Every structure is written in structure tokens, then in C-alpha cells.
Amino acid sequence: MTTLASAVKPRAEDSFSITFAPLSLEEIYTKSDDPANGAVVVMSGMVRNKTDGKPVIALEYQAYEPMALRIFYQIAADIRLSMSDVNRVAIYHRIGRLRVGEISVLVAVGCPHRREAFEACQYAIDTLKHNAPIWKKEHWADGSSSWVSIGACETSKENC
Template sequence: MTSSVTSVASTTGERDRFRISFASLSLDEVYNLANDPANGAIVVMSGTVRQQTDGKPVLYLEYQAYEPMALAIFRQIAAEIRQRWMDTNRVIIHHRIGKLEIGEISVLVAVGCPHRAEAFEACRYAIDTLKHNAPIWKKEYWADGSSTWVSIGACEQTNANC
């Protein structure tokens, strides 16, 4: 794990942006990066740290990622989106690492497309695929003093409420 902020443009030019960062994520920044005159819709998904999981109180989360592979997965997701929704203009994926408090944003995904249906579908595809494939792990710290590491991909595979 590194302490640097990583921002990578994809091979589709300057249209897509991917980041893994210790710094707080910005809805405004992600929206502005997804904005394009050809868009008829921008769909943004914001994942936040909630105060409980399965009724068990959470104090905070800690995220770690294997950054080079996670960024490669983000680029792959964008390429797959462009194959399925060919008119997609922008794909933005930012993920936090480090300690996150209740209410903080852990992940932002934005997709800009000419039409809302494809923007919604592509955004959902992006977050679902990220959670399933990206080498990102979170450690949940519970109010009872215990903690548990969870691969965010395991959340999807077990239908857990992660």
C-alpha cells in the first residue's frame, strides 16, 4: 500500500479518470470530470460508510487496495462499459483507502452518456464489477471492540450487506 494519490487517464484519452486515494473524495470533482457536452445524463453512485452492518454497530472502516491491479481493473471496467454502451462519454471511478469514519464517502462512480437508461445501467455495472473484481479490502471496526477484514468482492459473492 502506498501513500500517494493516483490519478490515471485511460487509453480512451482524457475522458476517463481513475483514482485511489487517502484523501477525501469529492462529488463535485467527480461530477465535473464526468461532464461532457454530448451527455444527456450523468449518473453518480456514492458509497458511504454506514453506522451498522447487519444490525451490528460499526465505529469506522479501514480500506486497503493493491493499487496497480485495482487501477487496471478500473480501466478494464471502463473498456467493458464502452463495449456494452458504445455511446458512453465518460467513466470516472475514485476509491478511498485508509481510515474512514461513519458518513464518509468510500467510492464514487460516475458515468456520462447521451441517454439516462444507458448511464444508469453502465454506472450500476461499474460499481457491481468493481466490488466483485477489484483487489480492495475493508476492515470493519465494531463497537464491541472486535474487527474483521472483508474483501469487498466477498460481499457480492455472499450477498452480504457490505
């Protein structure tokens, strides 16, 4: 298997981004669509209004962008190693301050068959949350806040 040190290069048909701009479901769907697809599976992660029973008013995301993008490229490469018929992979993560209801991450995978598309999409989001250097600061209604790595999602599903 390829390692991060080997500098995986993204495929031209794939799309990756870390951005301050709002994310668009339509745009990510289009980027993952291909005439050979029988399925496009899209996962949309959003800011919800509660964490551990505490009212949330916003999340603030930061990322170490060069490494996070390399992780995104590696995720796509790993998907292709295990599922050779994947046509397109798109991974977008937003940074900055987001309000409740705003989309923070979009992952989309286009494949000839739905099973592979679902499996690849789940692998992509799970691996991103575990490996990507992305942090979020939770802002609560009581005025308090705290930073947490999105990798903490592996140990506490409530914070994901």
C-alpha cells in the same frame, strides 16, 4: 473481449483514482460531465453505522493499487464495448480509515441518455466490487474488527 493481461490503457477523457484524500461528489461529477451528455449518473458508497446488526464505528480500506486501477480501466473499456455512446467514466475509491458517513467510493458515467448512464454505472460498481483487489476492515463499537474483501458483497449483501 480484452483481458487484464493485455494492459488496457485508460482514455484521456476518463478519470480513475485510489486515494487517501476525501472524495468529492462535485469533483467526480465535473470529471464525468461533457457537453454531449444528456445524463450523468453518480453512485456514492458510504460508510454506514451497522453491519449484520452490529454497530460500526469505522471502516479501513486497503487496495493493491496497480491491479485495482487496471480493473478500473477494464471496467471502462468493457462499458464502451457494450455502449458505444458513453462519453466519460470516473471511478474513485478511497483507502485508509473512514468514519461513518464518509464516502468510500464514487462512480460516475456520462452519456447522451439516462438509461445507458444508469446501466453503465451499475455495471461499474458491481464489477468493481466483484473484481477489484480492495479489502475493508470493519471496526465495531465493541472494539472488535475483521477484514473482508469487498468481493464478499457478491455473497452477502449485508456487508456491502
